[in-house]
Amino acid sequence: MLRVDVEKQLGEFSLAASFTSEGRVTGLFGASGAGKTSLVNMIAGLLRPDRGTIVIDGDVLDDSAAGIHVPTWRRRIGYVFQDARLFPHLNVAQNLDYGRRMNGLAADPAQYKRIVDLLDIGALQDRRPGKLSGGERQRVALGRALLSRPRLLLLDEPLGALDEGRKLEILPYLVRLRDEANVPMVYVSHDVAELRQLATQIVMLKQGRVVSFGGVKVLT
Amino acid sequence: MTEISPAEWTAILLSLRVAVIATLVATPFGIALAWLLARRDFWGKSILDALVHLPLVLPPVVTGYLLLLTFGRRGLVGGFLADTLGIVFSFRWTGAALACGVMSFPLLVRPMRLSIEAIDRRLEQAAETLGAAPFKVFFTVTLPLALPGVLAGMVLGFAKAIGEFGATITFVSNIPGETQTISSAIYSLIQTPDGDAAAGRLVIVSIVLALGALIAAEWFARRATARLHGN
Numbered sequence: 001m002l003r004v005d006v007e008k009q010l011g012e013f014s015l016a017a018s019f020t021s022e023g024r025v026t027g028l029f030g031a032s033g034a035g036k037t038s039l040v041n042m043i044a045g046l047l048r049p050d051r052g053t054i055v056i057d058g059d060v061l062d063d064s065a066a067g068i069h070v071p072t073w074r075r076r077i078g079y080v081f082q083d084a085r086l087f088p089h090l091n092v093a094q095n096l097d098y099g100r101r102m103n104g105l106a107a108d109p110a111q112y113k114r115i116v117d118l119l120d121i122g123a124l125q126d127r128r129p130g131k132l133s134g135g136e137r138q139r140v141a142l143g144r145a146l147l148s149r150p151r152l153l154l155l156d157e158p159l160g161a162l163d164e165g166r167k168l169e170i171l172p173y174l175v176r177l178r179d180e181a182n183v184p185m186v187y188v189s190h191d192v193a194e195l196r197q198l199a200t201q202i203v204m205l206k207q208g209r210v211v212s213f214g215g216v217k218v219l220t
Numbered sequence: 221m222t223e224i225s226p227a228e229w230t231a232i233l234l235s236l237r238v239a240v241i242a243t244l245v246a247t248p249f250g251i252a253l254a255w256l257l258a259r260r261d262f263w264g265k266s267i268l269d270a271l272v273h274l275p276l277v278l279p280p281v282v283t284g285y286l287l288l289l290t291f292g293r294r295g296l297v298g299g300f301l302a303d304t305l306g307i308v309f310s311f312r313w314t315g316a317a318l319a320c321g322v323m324s325f326p327l328l329v330r331p332m333r334l335s336i337e338a339i340d341r342r343l344e345q346a347a348e349t350l351g352a353a354p355f356k357v358f359f360t361v362t363l364p365l366a367l368p369g370v371l372a373g374m375v376l377g378f379a380k381a382i383g384e385f386g387a388t389i390t391f392v393s394n395i396p397g398e399t400q401t402i403s404s405a406i407y408s409l410i411q412t413p414d415g416d417a418a419a420g421r422l423v424i425v426s427i428v429l430a431l432g433a434l435i436a437a438e439w440f441a442r443r444a445t446a447r448l449h450g451n
Binding site: 044045046071072073074075076077078079081083085087088089098099102103130144145148 | 340342343345346347348349350351352353354356357360361364365447448449
């Protein structure tokens with residue numbers, strides 16, 4: 001369960017959002033500039049809320065009143081960015097293995113193979129990110145985040161940088177991920193169709209405020 | 221005529237030793253400082269930046285004199301180091317290395333700083349979300365991506381250290397076999413009758429070393445660009 005109740009002033013823009021979600025995929029919906037990315041960055045710990053709390057499964061990650069702010073690297077929250085952000089000096093296999101190494105986890109070849117197969121990235125292992133297509137890069141980024149064994153996966157418009165054809169290429173992988181990877185997700189998008197396919201719950205954000213919350217039907 | 225004499229070899233090898241040691245010792249400090257200047261905001265940052273660049277604009281004789289006052293046997297730091305660790309700088313080759321290190325430091329730091337500034341900070345954020353603590357982010361993402369810049373800085377610093385003259389001769393004088401580098405050897409030779417041929421040979425050695433270093437630095441810079449684009 002994810003519980004978020006935060007306030008943050010970013011220049012002229014003020015963000016004050018509060019929601020609780022138990023869904024497998026929480027869709028964070030809103031126009032650009034609604035504060036979606038800032039909210040997700042706060043959950044990831046990349047941005048510190050001015051006031052409020054963020055709690056996952058009873059584990060307090062942020063509590064401004066108590067002075068708690070768990071640093072990003074200790075949160076075990078995976079993050080798939082719009083622009084993949086693969087490490088350019090590492091090949092695909094090294095990128096995929098990065099989270100496991102940093103967390104000092106034992107190698108799990110079965111899990112590795114399962115995720116590589118799920119995302120169809122087995123043939124890319126030796127390539128550098130510069131030699132991948134946009135869609136391939138995004139699939140590797142998904143695999144990299146999952147293989148760090150997160151307790152929550154944040155996806156910030158993971159299809160945003162792709163053209164229509166590529167989106168259709170990636171979408172089935174995301175559906176498979178939702179059904180098979182067993183990691184709760186927060187999925188950020190301004191695309192209604194995308195969220196209808198993926199989300200189990202919707203948080204609708206407008207100008208830094210949560211304006212509605214509920215099942216996928218709130219999108220209509 | 222074209223044969224390099226043993227005395228000249230002594231100067232060349234001493235120059236190489238002094239420049240190598242100066243570069244190797246200065247590099248960790250250079251990386252730390254480059255990272256600090258590229259990635260952190262703190263009080264006095266512009267003063268620190270100016271201090272690093274000072275040897276570039278001060279007359280070398282001033283830098284050498286300041287080193288003598290500080291690291292000489294009666295100097296504050298020099299006296300302490302001599303008494304506690306037995307490290308003596310004045311009129312020793314170690315002093316030449318110190319002078320070269322200080323004089324070449326601005327050139328060494330600059331490419332390192334530029335290459336760290338060129339790294340997309342969002343990659344470092346991505347590393348954090350994957351569970352990398354800040355020092356691990358530095359060693360697994362920042363430093364590898366900055367490596368060509370780090371090497372370029374080392375090469376440039378080395379080239380500057382090999383040619384250093386003013387601060388070195390002021391601080392540790394011009395003692396053959398101990399502190400007489402290529403530069404001070406040339407200086408002595410052109411004041412000696414019949415020294416022209418020997419001076420000419422050392423001049424050619426200097427040019428070759430400097431050109432080689434510049435070409436190497438340029439090559440590393442191009443590697444850096446390729447690396448950042450993930451090819």
